[in-house]
Amino acid sequence: MNAQEVKNLIRGDRLTLSRILSQVESQSEAGRQALEALFPFTGRAHKIGITGAPGAGKSSLVNALTRQLRRQPDAPKVAIIAVDPTSPFSGGALLGDRVRMPDLQRDPGVFIRSMATRGALGGLAAATEAFSQVFDAAGYDIILIETVGAGQAEVEVVNLAHTTIVVDTPGTGDDIQAIKAGILEIADILVINKADRPGADQSVRYLQAMLEMGYARSGTAGHHASETVNSVAAEKPAEPWLPPVLKTIAIESQGIEDLLGAIQAHRKFLLESGTWQVKERQALQKAIQRAIAQNLMDFWEAKITPELFEATLQSVVERKLSPESAAQYLLQTIQGL
């Protein structure tokens, strides 16, 4: 990526932006260089994750929320990263989130990019974080990240987002428990969408009760507030954040003002408590660790010849070596080279 391209991107050229996203996604050398060149310009955007069960209304909510954001007096620029699963059989993907965002297609202050998981677990794609950096550098004030329809394990988004919104739908009786502990814990804001359906108020009360129990137990709001002790926070001990539970009807844009209010309140909380900086630090720490792991993997893989690997694998197949001792053996062998 040359200086002119960086300039074009920062000036708001959408074609450049879109091409860079593709280069980054395919993990090409050009993409790596682009991330390198853009990194100094990142660190401004408010990253908001939206997760929840398949069909809960995440995309519809993103649509309504973005419209609301764009109606604000200072109309922030909004980027949307919509992640859908790659088929494990064909390697292809059907990316359908745009269908629910018809209102945003004409707005030059909004950029929607769909991406497939391409085998990554955790509800995001490997390049989702890199996408958020590109959008950040390109001057998008808010980055909305819609995960794949998530169950309990797809909680990767918390490592990326400043604010995580968990979306559920009204349930009755036992299936209110549909929202599982894992995903409940990551919520900074809980939304019961499809509140036009019966049972919304019970679901809200139930979730509030669940949250308050957790709140009373740990003395903090889940994992988020637990690490806010740093120099900024030390001056003024922060009240822990108790995730609000809101009702919305995304397809009628109802409850969206309150949702925006909650997002703004959370942002204020993050900044005033010092949690924002803590999260940034943690995210960057994770990014370095990931890069180390990747580099080491690449390094070893380049050194272990297919023949050596095959021979060792055969020993494991014949139960002469365990996978663990095979790994030790391979690493020692190439270290000696």
Add this chain to the structure above:
Amino acid sequence: MPEKKIRVLIAKPGLDGHDRGAKVIARALRDDGMEVIYTGLRQTPQMIAEAALQEDVDVVGLSILSGAHNVLVPQVIQKLREVGKGDVFIFVGGIIPQADIPGLLQAGVKKVYGPGTDTREVCQDIRAAIAERQQA
């Protein structure tokens, strides 16, 4: 390095509610290993061009059963050029009278498909078009 995935936008321009064909094609391309972005119904040419730009697709597939293809297709092509995506391959399917096909090809469409199209043929044509360009 992972192979570059083929990205395809499947769009339905105009006021046309027939979406079965578009969905059949979208699914077939996915099952062939492509990444398919589906935009839904009632897209204006401007919206389709914008989506093609944002999604950085290699192919735009238009499904039109309303009879308005002679108007809509050139408009989509015009808008794609305006946003800098004049280089995408354009495939059109739906109810298109034989007599209209030469005009559409002339306007820049790669190929036109009618009812009963075997989806494997579409997959092959897309792969062939992209392979051809990569060689050039």
